[in-house]
Amino acid sequence: MREVYVIGVGMTRFxxxxxxxxxxxxxxxxxxxxxxxxxxxxxxxAGYCGTSNTGRITGQRILKEVGITGIEITNxxxxxxxxxxxxxxxYIAVGCGLYDCAIILGVDKMYGSGGLIPPxxxxxxxxxxxxxxxxxxxxxxxxxxxxxxxxxxxxxxxVKNHRNGVLNPYxxxxxxxxxxxxxxxxxxxxxxxxxxxCPVGDGAAAxxxxxxxxxxxxxxxxxxxxxTTVLSGEFQTTSTDLTKGNQVIKxxxxxxxxxxxxxxxxxxCELHDAFTIGELIHYENLGFCPKGEGGRxxxxxxxxxxxxxxxxxxxxxxxxxxxxxxxGVAQFVEVVxxxxxxAGKRQVPGAKVGMTQTVGGATSEIGPASCSVNILYR
Amino acid sequence: MREVYVIGVGMTRFxxxxxxxxxxxxxxxxxxxxxxxxxxxxxxxAGYCGTSNTGRITGQRILKEVGITGIEITNxxxxxxxxxxxxxxxYIAVGCGLYDCAIILGVDKMYGSGGLIPPxxxxxxxxxxxxxxxxxxxxxxxxxxxxxxxxxxxxxxxVKNHRNGVLNPYxxxxxxxxxxxxxxxxxxxxxxxxxxxCPVGDGAAAxxxxxxxxxxxxxxxxxxxxxTTVLSGEFQTTSTDLTKGNQVIKxxxxxxxxxxxxxxxxxxCELHDAFTIGELIHYENLGFCPKGEGGRxxxxxxxxxxxxxxxxxxxxxxxxxxxxxxxGVAQFVEVVxxxxxxAGKRQVPGAKVGMTQTVGGATSEIGPASCSVNILYR
Numbered sequence: 001m002r003e004v005y006v007i008g009v010g011m012t013r014f015x016x017x018x019x020x021x022x023x024x025x026x027x028x029x030x031x032x033x034x035x036x037x038x039x040x041x042x043x044x045x046a047g048y049c050g051t052s053n054t055g056r057i058t059g060q061r062i063l064k065e066v067g068i069t070g071i072e073i074t075n076x077x078x079x080x081x082x083x084x085x086x087x088x089x090x091y092i093a094v095g096c097g098l099y100d101c102a103i104i105l106g107v108d109k110m111y112g113s114g115g116l117i118p119p120x121x122x123x124x125x126x127x128x129x130x131x132x133x134x135x136x137x138x139x140x141x142x143x144x145x146x147x148x149x150x151x152x153x154x155x156x157x158x159v160k161n162h163r164n165g166v167l168n169p170y171x172x173x174x175x176x177x178x179x180x181x182x183x184x185x186x187x188x189x190x191x192x193x194x195x196x197x198c199p200v201g202d203g204a205a206a207x208x209x210x211x212x213x214x215x216x217x218x219x220x221x222x223x224x225x226x227x228t229t230v231l232s233g234e235f236q237t238t239s240t241d242l243t244k245g246n247q248v249i250k251x252x253x254x255x256x257x258x259x260x261x262x263x264x265x266x267x268x269c270e271l272h273d274a275f276t277i278g279e280l281i282h283y284e285n286l287g288f289c290p291k292g293e294g295g296r297x298x299x300x301x302x303x304x305x306x307x308x309x310x311x312x313x314x315x316x317x318x319x320x321x322x323x324x325x326x327x328g329v330a331q332f333v334e335v336v337x338x339x340x341x342x343a344g345k346r347q348v349p350g351a352k353v354g355m356t357q358t359v360g361g362a363t364s365e366i367g368p369a370s371c372s373v374n375i376l377y378r
Numbered sequence: 379m380r381e382v383y384v385i386g387v388g389m390t391r392f393x394x395x396x397x398x399x400x401x402x403x404x405x406x407x408x409x410x411x412x413x414x415x416x417x418x419x420x421x422x423x424a425g426y427c428g429t430s431n432t433g434r435i436t437g438q439r440i441l442k443e444v445g446i447t448g449i450e451i452t453n454x455x456x457x458x459x460x461x462x463x464x465x466x467x468x469y470i471a472v473g474c475g476l477y478d479c480a481i482i483l484g485v486d487k488m489y490g491s492g493g494l495i496p497p498x499x500x501x502x503x504x505x506x507x508x509x510x511x512x513x514x515x516x517x518x519x520x521x522x523x524x525x526x527x528x529x530x531x532x533x534x535x536x537v538k539n540h541r542n543g544v545l546n547p548y549x550x551x552x553x554x555x556x557x558x559x560x561x562x563x564x565x566x567x568x569x570x571x572x573x574x575x576c577p578v579g580d581g582a583a584a585x586x587x588x589x590x591x592x593x594x595x596x597x598x599x600x601x602x603x604x605x606t607t608v609l610s611g612e613f614q615t616t617s618t619d620l621t622k623g624n625q626v627i628k629x630x631x632x633x634x635x636x637x638x639x640x641x642x643x644x645x646x647c648e649l650h651d652a653f654t655i656g657e658l659i660h661y662e663n664l665g666f667c668p669k670g671e672g673g674r675x676x677x678x679x680x681x682x683x684x685x686x687x688x689x690x691x692x693x694x695x696x697x698x699x700x701x702x703x704x705x706g707v708a709q710f711v712e713v714v715x716x717x718x719x720x721a722g723k724r725q726v727p728g729a730k731v732g733m734t735q736t737v738g739g740a741t742s743e744i745g746p747a748s749c750s751v752n753i754l755y756r
Contacts, residue, residue: 001474047610056430056457057739057747060610070625073610073748074463075455079434085452089467096379096474232425232438232451247448361435369435370451 001095005215005222006376007208008037009333014172014203014321016111022054022204026062026107029204033103034066037208038218041067044208045099048090049075050082050106051325059105062204068103079361080272082106083205083328084230084372090209091228100211106329107204110322133197133275137189139242140277144191146243146292149280151191153295155182157276158195158318160304165315167346170330172201172321196276198317205329207336223336226353226375227258243292248285248359251373255355256287259375263287266309266375267351268338270331272358273316279303282357283311286373310348313338324360328372331356339378353377379473383593383600384754385586386415387711392550392581392699394489400432400582404440404485407582411481412444415586416596419445422586423477426468427453428460428484429703437483440582446481457739458650460484461583461706462608462750468587469606478589484707485582488700511575511653515567517620518655522569524621524670527658529569531673533560535654536573536696538682543693545724548708550579550699574654576695583707585714601714604731604753605636621670626663626737629751633733634665637753641665644687644753645729646716648709650736651694657681660735661689664751688726691716702738706750709734717756731755 010032012025026049034041047068049059059073072093078085083106090102143149159179165171177195185194215222231251256262263286271286273279280294288309289297297303303311314320314334317327335354337343354376361369388410390403404427412419425446427437437451450471456463461484468480521527537557543549555573563572593600609629634640641664649664651657658672666687667675675681681689692698692712695705713732715721732754739747 001476052434056455057610058455060739060747063610069610070628071610072466072608073456074467074608077434077436077453077455078451088450089452092470092474092476096470096476098379098470098474230450230452232435232447232449250448361438369438 002097003212004091004095004225005210005212006225006332006336007210007215007222008033008039009207009336010036011170011205011330011333012203013170014201014323017202018112022058022107022109023062023065025202025204026105027065029206030062030066030103030105033206033208039208043101044068044071044103046071046090046093046102047073048086048102048104050086050328051075051108052077052079052082053108053110053324058107062105062107078370080274080324080327081230081358081360081370081372082325084356084358084374087328087332087374088228088230088372091225094209094211101214102209103206104209104329105204105206106326108323108325109202110200110324111202133189133192136275136277137192139281140191142242143277143281147295149295151183152179153299154191154196154276154280155179156298157273157279158182160298161273161312161316161318164305164313164346165319167344168315168320171315171319172199173315173319192275192277198274198322201321201323203321203323203326205326205333207329207332221340223339223376223378226377227255228374229254230370230372232370243281245281245285245359248282248357248371248373251371252286255373255375265353266355267353268310268313268335268348269355269357270312270314270316270334273312273318274322279311279316286357305346305348313343313346313348328356328358331358332376335376339376380475381590382469382473382603383588383590384603384710384714385588385593385596385600386411386417387585387714388414389548389583389708389711390581391548392579392701395580396490400436400485400487401440401443403580403582404483405443407584408440408444408481408483411584411586417586421479422446422449422481424449424468424471424480425451426464426480426482428464428706429453429486430455430457430460431486431488431702436485440483440485456748458652458702458705459608459736459738459748459750460703462734462736462752465706465710465752466606466608466750469603472587472589479592480587481584482587482707483582483584484704486701486703487580488578488702489580511567511570514653514655515570517659518569520620521655521659525673527673529561530557531677532569532574532654532658533557534676535651535657536560538676539651539690539694539696542683542691542724543697545722546693546698549693549697550577551693551697570653570655576652576700579699579701581699581701581704583704583711585707585710599718601717601754601756604755605633606752607632608748608750610748621659623659623663623737626660626735626749626751629749630664633751633753643731644733645731646688646691646713646726647733647735648690648692648694648712651690651696652700657689657694664735683724683726691721691724691726706734706736709736710754713754717754
């Protein structure tokens with residue numbers, strides 16, 4: 001693979017937009033990314049759209065609105081990993097020399113469309129209640145039992161991410177919440193309260209990938225890709241330990257190997273905090289702290305802006321929001337802003353290496369169905 | 379891109395399977411392809427699943443059933459071009475050297491799930507009736523007006539494809555129909571009668587792509603890929619001529635250039651006969667006959683098995699059936715069987731070069747939203 005760069009980014013504010021079409025959201029994000037890259041729509045040679053909930057040929061419907069037509073366009077679905085998977089496909093196409101310039105789009109409208117990820121009809125355990133909140137809640141209870149993780153430690157993750165979200169004009173929630181508010185909010189799946197679960201929302205994010213040649217138009221603007229991975233389909237039955245993600249660990253190791261570095265090199269990380277326990281376990285999966293010490297890691301403020309690794313400076317899924325297909329792309333957008341030093345009030349000083357991580361979907365037998373770990377650097 | 383081969387194929391019979399899950403259909407096709415390639419599931423390094431109608435993480439749900447887990451799996455949606463687009467992604471991944479072996483899966487369950495492609499809510503013309511049958515009907519009327527194409531010529535395409543389907547044990551319909559039966563069947567969208575429209579059905583098809591090294595395990599079995607294309611998003615407003623497909627013509631030219639040949643080299647072609655007029659226009663789009671002469675081409679039996687180019691020897695969408703995401707992959711399966719000389723009673727004698735072609739989706743402003751033209755050879 002040759003060098004590939006992110007040369008432009010853009011996104012909508014995430015939120016509830018009952019009066020907007022998918023096309024409206026996607027168009028706004030794509031125009032922002034094109035403008036940021038200072039490219040004409042005619043220069044885009046391929047498009048990849050990650051989405052779950054927006055009907056057929058979503059990428060074509062959106063890209064025609066910005067004048068991008070007559071090229072190879074592929075819609076990608078991988079549940080919450082959809083945006084990251086679209087990125088991976090675009091990375092391969094540009095990296096192998098097929099194209100010099102591709103647009104990656106992530107978009108979803110969850111509000112008013114049922115919102116959640118329903119279990120498949122043939123998934124008996126899912127129908128009986130083993131949905132995502134239930135699975136995460138079991139993981140939380142097990143982590144508390146095994147490692148003494150506390151309710152307060154879990155809740156601190158929500159406090160941190162809501163605090164970061166206040167600094168992000170693109171976040172769905174821009175309101176701080178206290179430890180007490182998190183703990184006393186409505187119980188969703190014991191021990192996870194409402195403010196420990198990501199919201200339902202809509203939004204779009206877009207970015208433009210370019211070859212080295214393309215990156216030279218504005219070298220200070222371009223952020224290089226150090227690693228991309230998509231990994232799928234670990235059997236739940238071969239991973240009965242709810243407190244770790246074998247697949248995420250494997251993907252992280254693949255990413256570190258591609259990049260030629262390790263967890264100590266990561267300055268910022270946008271990771272999959274669909275529920276607070278998710279972020280806590282991913283500290284361990286990604287190697288930011290040893291297994292079992294995720295609770296202490298947040299308590300000692302090591303994942304804050306200014307800590308060892310700034311985790312979810314954007315506010316994460318908990319505060320920036322989580323329109324499924326858009327999330328993976330929005331993570332890249334945030335990392336690019338951070339690495340360029342353009343993240344405003346939430347800027348992580350001197351950030352040079354950033355990671356994104358998503359996990360997507362789960363059936364009673366697969367968990368997670370899909371995950372992705374990626375590294376960008378300048 | 380290095381050499382890439384199809385080294386294994388398999389499919390279910392297409393039909394209506396109200397009692398089977400998507401996983402049942404997909405599993406059958408994947409097991410057949412693995413068996414045909416004489417590969418263990420553990421040797422598969424990546425998976426690509428084309429689907430439209432089967433819910434989230436379909437590829438993961440199916441591939442775990444055959445023991446393919448822990449690898450990169452990507453679900454692709456491009457309406458009727460979904461299977462072909464999954465093939466294209468797998469081709470790029472193997473062709474660029476990322477993987478030596480990938481499984482491509484196409485699956486859909488249309489029966490009982492609404493079946494048709496509904497217009498998007500924001501597509502006013504679609505809601506008012508400009509759906510796919512209506513669009514194809516307008517194209518038929520225009521072709522008749524411009525070039526003197528007759529109702530009988532259109533109907534002959536259905537007669538041919540149903541005759542071919544009788545010879546294909548995997549076809550949804552295995553029953554011949556006469557010219558009179560086609561013409562007198564119920565009117566769907568004037569002048570297109572019921573037997574000129576593809577049926578609603580379910581099914582799955584799978585194939586395995588391998589590098590040159592992989593192909594050497596069974597060289598006589600391996601069929602080489604000569605060209606792959608996916609092209610999307612032609613504005614309807616810039617192509618007001620309903621009797622030709624600018625995008626399909628462009629994709630075909632790209633494919634001929636990649637392959638280093640032309641229409642005269644194609645022995646068999648599996649193309650997108652969602653409606654009879656589709657096949658007729660594609661004779662012209664793909665260069666099998668000059669513009670306007672599609673009617674004469676079928677009348678002079680040039681597209682029959684034994685003619686200049688055997689078009690849809692499988693029975694095509696009209697008779698083999700059209701579960702959206704499965705169709706593109708099933709076309710490759712048929713071409714591989716034909717090029718290996720394994721197509722039984724419908725074998726095209728001495729076939730050496732085969733083409734597949736799909737078009738997918740359409741909004742009032744894009745038509746088609748996606749298309750794909752591919753060439754295989756031995």
